[in-house]
Amino acid sequence: MFWWLARRLGQMALVLFGVVSLAFLLVYAVPADPAATLAGPNASAETIASIRAQLGLDAPLWEQYLGFIGRLLSGDLGTSYVLRETSVFERIVSALPTTVLVAIGGLIWQIVLGVPAGIYAAYRRGGWVDRTVTFVSLIGLSAPSFWLGLLLIYYFAFSWGLFPLNGLGDPIIWYLVLPTFTLGSGGGAWYARMTRTNMIETLDSPFVRMARAKGMPERTILWRHCFRHVAIPLVTMIGLDFGYFLGGVVIVETVFGLNGIGRLAFDAISNLDTPMIVGTVLFSALFIVVVNFIVDLLYSVIDPRVRLQRA
Known part of the structure; x- marks a missing residue:
């Protein structure tokens, strides 16, 4: 190791x-x-x-x-061309909490929407629930984030007044519902399809048939044995998405007026602010490689065979 x-x-x-x-x-x-x-x-x-x-x-x-x-x-990312006398590092750090909140919220939506739907669709494959999950997932994968975000703002914030239009305020969770849902809806659709495919393959495997023949309860087979086999690709996708989200989701932060790293990178590119562009790229790459490293470590916890290969 x-x-x-x-x-x-x-x-x-x-x-x-x-x-x-x-x-x-x-x-x-x-x-x-x-x-x-x-x-x-x-x-x-x-x-x-x-x-x-x-x-x-x-x-x-x-x-x-x-x-x-x-x-x-030496740890110096330079000074912004546009924000004079403003350290690039300090500006990115100040924008980081907003991006972290949006990233965590989007990831939660992905898992909550996608994983249970994929598991249930696989268990009831061929039925109306399976067909509905497949159809809704296709719509979720096809819908552009900026279109969905503007649609949610128009109806849920502007027309019906259920949520704030943009920015962050108090209570902060109320301001994060629409942007995090916009961020997590597409990923939730992908998680549902991926979980369904992997779960069907696992349910058709010989060890599941043997467990059923021995009279093991379906709930135990589904969650203790089948879900563990699905967990490795799922953890991979969660890690990749979280690293990508932490790097700054430009479209969501721009549409909802959130001053995160994605919005910072967008403004820097528009103004050709070289130190800020390179700084945001560095932080994005850092998040991705660190999260991938953590995912690799989790493989050893989930599957002991991976730990033996690395020993």
């Missing part, structure tokens, strides 16, 4: 370095000038040149890259 952990940590470091380097280079590949964007459309060439000198954009690309890597290794 020691060498496995060392190898995984090394892989995580290489992935983060590659993602950050690629993000930095791709930002400079965009045919636009951040200094001109900050100066405005009516700025003179002298003003733009002065801003470029202040931001250090007049230096060669390799020099800017080495300076960025040096600052990054």
Whole structure:
């Protein structure tokens, strides 16, 4: 396990370095000038040149890259071009709680909506419940997040006044219902289909037929034995989704006016705010690789065979 952990940590470091380097280079590949964007459309060439000198954009690309890597290794993500004298790290940390709340809420909706529906549909396969779950899942997978979010805002917030229109307030859970449901509905549909498929395969396996032949209760077969086999792919998807959500869900945070990391990244891209773009990309990649690492550790807890392979 020691060498496995060392190898995984090394892989995580290489992935983060590659993602950050690629993000930095791709930002400079965009045919636009951040200094001109900050100066405005009516700025003179002298003003733009002065801003470029202040931001250090007049230096060669390799020099800017080495300076960025040096600052990054010392824990400095730089200062935002748009939010002057504002540390990128502090700004991202301040936006993180909103994204965490939305991510947890969306994940809860996915699990609550998808997993029980998939299990019941598999157990009653071929019946009207199975057909209904399959049809609703198809609709959930096909509905774009921005369309669903705007629809929920119009009816449940604007027309009927049941929920707040946007932002966060008190009680905070009331403000999170619509955005988290929007975030989790598509994933819930995917979880239902995946759980149904894996559960059907497990229910048709020989050990289930043997358990039924011995008179084991259906509830015990379903939850203690079958669900354990479905848990590994389910944990994988939950981990991947949670890491993705923590990286910032741009559409949901923008539609509902939430000042999370996704909204921060969207504004940074719109303003060509290079330090903020790279900072949000770094945090997104960090969340994903860390959550994947935790998921790998959970495999050993769920399935002892995985632990034996790594020993």
